[in-house]
Each structure stands twice: as structure tokens, then as C-alpha cells.
Amino acid sequence: METAETQKRQRNPRGQGGQLRDDIIEAASKLLADPAAPPLTLRAVAREVGVAATSVYLHFADIQSLVLAVSERRFSELVKLQDEFVVTDGPPRDRIVAGCRAYCEFGIENPGHYQVMFSQPLRALEYVPVEQMPGYAVFTELIESVAEYMERLPSDPAAFETATMIWQWLHGTVSLRISRQRFPWPALDLQVADAVDRILAGAKGLSLVRCPVAPGSFPGDAHHRTF
Amino acid sequence: METAETQKRQRNPRGQGGQLRDDIIEAASKLLADPAAPPLTLRAVAREVGVAATSVYLHFADIQSLVLAVSERRFSELVKLQDEFVVTDGPPRDRIVAGCRAYCEFGIENPGHYQVMFSQPLRALEYVPVEQMPGYAVFTELIESVAEYMERLPSDPAAFETATMIWQWLHGTVSLRISRQRFPWPALDLQVADAVDRILAGAKGLSLVRCPVAPGSFPGDAHHRTF
DNA sequence: TGTACATCAGTGAACGCGCGTTCACTGATGTAC
DNA sequence: TGTACATCAGTGAACGCGCGTTCACTGATGTAC
Numbered sequence: 001m002e003t004a005e006t007q008k009r010q011r012n013p014r015g016q017g018g019q020l021r022d023d024i025i026e027a028a029s030k031l032l033a034d035p036a037a038p039p040l041t042l043r044a045v046a047r048e049v050g051v052a053a054t055s056v057y058l059h060f061a062d063i064q065s066l067v068l069a070v071s072e073r074r075f076s077e078l079v080k081l082q083d084e085f086v087v088t089d090g091p092p093r094d095r096i097v098a099g100c101r102a103y104c105e106f107g108i109e110n111p112g113h114y115q116v117m118f119s120q121p122l123r124a125l126e127y128v129p130v131e132q133m134p135g136y137a138v139f140t141e142l143i144e145s146v147a148e149y150m151e152r153l154p155s156d157p158a159a160f161e162t163a164t165m166i167w168q169w170l171h172g173t174v175s176l177r178i179s180r181q182r183f184p185w186p187a188l189d190l191q192v193a194d195a196v197d198r199i200l201a202g203a204k205g206l207s208l209v210r211c212p213v214a215p216g217s218f219p220g221d222a223h224h225r226t227f
Numbered sequence: 228m229e230t231a232e233t234q235k236r237q238r239n240p241r242g243q244g245g246q247l248r249d250d251i252i253e254a255a256s257k258l259l260a261d262p263a264a265p266p267l268t269l270r271a272v273a274r275e276v277g278v279a280a281t282s283v284y285l286h287f288a289d290i291q292s293l294v295l296a297v298s299e300r301r302f303s304e305l306v307k308l309q310d311e312f313v314v315t316d317g318p319p320r321d322r323i324v325a326g327c328r329a330y331c332e333f334g335i336e337n338p339g340h341y342q343v344m345f346s347q348p349l350r351a352l353e354y355v356p357v358e359q360m361p362g363y364a365v366f367t368e369l370i371e372s373v374a375e376y377m378e379r380l381p382s383d384p385a386a387f388e389t390a391t392m393i394w395q396w397l398h399g400t401v402s403l404r405i406s407r408q409r410f411p412w413p414a415l416d417l418q419v420a421d422a423v424d425r426i427l428a429g430a431k432g433l434s435l436v437r438c439p440v441a442p443g444s445f446p447g448d449a450h451h452r453t454f
Numbered sequence: 455t456g457t458a459c460a461t462c463a464g465t466g467a468a469c470g471c472g473c474g475t476t477c478a479c480t481g482a483t484g485t486a487c
Numbered sequence: 488t489g490t491a492c493a494t495c496a497g498t499g500a501a502c503g504c505g506c507g508t509t510c511a512c513t514g515a516t517g518t519a520c
Contacts, residue, residue, distance in 0.1 A: 172399025198429030279498050
């Protein structure tokens, strides 16, 4: 981008003070890219940008809100990536698998950012309604595809539950491949297709077939409410 | 335990210097229990134990190895818990579901520790062979039950792959319920049984049934190697 | 056209704090003779 | 039985460092008159 990234940057022209905000987010993003990096500090970000430590305060009240800004930016990137990957025609199952692959690849290629996006409860998110949580758009698309696959409405709880189940598997897949790199993981593409197919098949009402154990032995398990 | 936990502790009798090591691990464990706690420091641990900061060095070279000790202790606790939960008789499917429920409950009830156990690559674990990784015992039990369910040998890759897939789902379930507490998660018990059943069903060779899309359209997906 | 003032986009020194790490030290308890 | 020494289980002061945060300041650019 610039010729002298490590040098002192020159001040922005009048009216473009907001540019620094952008640079700070990108610098924080760069520092957070390493999943094993030490905790982010305000001064480290300022150093990375090439600016006085106090200048960060001009745009962010604390590091929490800076991290949140990074998280939001990466979430919108994920949404964009998923839109690119997913061909809008083709059977819903193929679209689901394509979207899930994009999700996993994004997470595995950006382990530091993925951790930021899904780390322990961000204080700032504590009172945000579900629909406004970052990443909700990604999840909504998944629900819609699953509903289409199941030939139900997107508002159907069964679609929500199956989509949730897929999301949980995807998240476990990404986090474990990040934290347990030496584990002999199966090939990602094959595994995603296999897992998605298994979970989707369960949604198609194959419950009688896939439960060879004497039915009724687990009364609490008779939970196929919507079928 | 003691009457004066916050007070200065008295020195251990001769020959029992190792007791401090134990106390340090427990103190660190207590501090790590909160998933939103600030990063663990050596001095905070010493304060919690009621001991001089330098005393921690008598037993741990750095915090990394202390955290690893905490992680190992919690892993063995998880193994113990799982052994209690899982009735050894009964059909394998029921044993798998019971073990998975124990796993999830442990994780959700100990969010801070679960995060320590599965956080970003611990440097200390980098060159440990898979079989010596903490938690391997838990995973082995899962493989064996899955193999029994599938009526195959535990060494069969298909058992390994299905067990892995279940583990991934469990991990995603626990981590997301920790980090996204306001999401409208379905009831845990029902969800675990449902997900496990779907994944197990896929292992029983229902691939033709559960793939309503034209076979061959995704050449890479014809991956049921072992059937 | 000049000039006083306002605004913008930051800077730089200074503070107090908690941290990891070092070093020599302490004081009770055991052991050799 | 006494006594010198060794060992164990820690302590306490001190260090230099990076951190978040404060405060008054700077210097270029626009604007009113």
C-alpha cells in the first residue's frame, strides 16, 4: 500500500481524519492474525500504525471496542466470501455444502481472526439482540438453504434446528483444526460433505431407520416434534 | 478447606514441599475458572495462594507449564466423570449418547477450564505424539463405542472418522454455548441425542438414502472408502 | 487582499501500576559425629 | 548428650519494562470579515 509502512506516517489531510480509524483497525487486524500472539495492547497497535499511543483514543474508547470493530469487519468479509462461493442455482444440498466449505476455509486460513470472532463472550455483545449479532447474516443464509432442502418454510423450527446443528459442527471443526493441528484430521472437503449429508439426512425424517436401538428406551429422545 | 484462605499460609513441614505445587495448581485453576478473566499472571497466582511471587518458581518454570498442569488435571477429571456417567452395559448407542452428554455438561459447567483445555496451540504440546495428548483417553473410549455400534474393529478408519465427526460436533456445541450464551439453543440433552443419532446413522451406510442429489454430481464426494 | 481566529489531526512528556525475574537471605528441621 | 553443618521451604527487596491514561501542546489548514 504505502512505501514507508514502518516509518512515521504523515498526517492525513483535513477532513480525512477518519482514515486513521481505518488504519488502526487494519493494524489491529494484522496483530490479531496470529492465533498465538500475546494479548493485543493499545500501544502495540499505535506502534504498528506508526502513530502516538494517544492517537488511538481519537477513534476508540478502549481496546474492547477496537477488537469488536475488527470482528465486525471480518464477519462482513466472511459473508462476502460465502456469497462468492455459493452458486445460487443448483440443488440446496450443494449450496449448503459449498457455503460450509467456504466457512471452514475462511476459519482455518484466518485462525487468529476466527478466534476473535468466536472468543469468550465479548462484553460489548452482551445485550445485543440475536438478529444484530455479527455473523447473523451468514447463519440466516444457512437456515434458508436448509429450509429449502427440507421443503419447509425458513421459519420452521426444524430448519432452524438442523441449521444450528450444522453450524455447531462447522465451528467445532474449525476450532479443533486450529487448536489441534497435529491430530490426523481427514481431508476437509470430504469431511464437510459427509457431515453435512449425515445431518441433513436426519432432517429428512429418517429417524426410524437411523435409530436401530429399541425405540422408547430413551423416552426423552422422542423429540421429533415437528415431523 | 483451610480456615484462613486469604491469610498468609504457614510453611509446609519438611518433606512436604510438594504440597505447594498442588496448591499453586488449584489456585491457578480457580483463577482460570472465569472464562472472561484477564490473562493469568504469576503474581496473581502467588497472591491467591498467599505466598511470595518467587515461590511459584520453585515448582514451575513459567506460567505456560502451570497452565498445562491445570489443563492436564481437568482432562483427567473429565475422563473420570465420563467413566461415572457411562454405564458399561446397554447398547453402544446409549453409551455414546451418555458419554457425549457428560462431555458437554462438563464443558458448559466449566467454561473457563474448557477454554484452557482447547485454547490455541499450547507451545508445550507442539511435539507431543497424538496418543500422549491430554484427552486422548476420552477420545479412545468414543472410538471403541462407535466401533462396537458399527460392528467393526476399533482400528477401522470408518470408526475413527465417525468418532472424530462426533467429537467435532461436541466441541462446537460446547464452545458456542459458552461464547454465544444469548443464542436460542435447543435443549442440550435432546440436541446431543439427535446429533449423535444423525451422525451414527450416516456411519451405518445409509449414504444412498441420505443423498437425494444426483449421485456423481460431486465426484469428490464419493468418499465412502471403507464400505 | 490581508489577517485574526477556529478547527482539525494529531504529538510528546509524564504519571503510577503491575508484571516477570534476579539475588541474597531466613529460619525451622533434620543428620553426622 | 551436645553441637556443627546441611537441607528444606520458602521470603523480601529491588530491577527494568511495557502498559493505560492524563494533560497541555503543536502546527497545518480552512474561514470570517
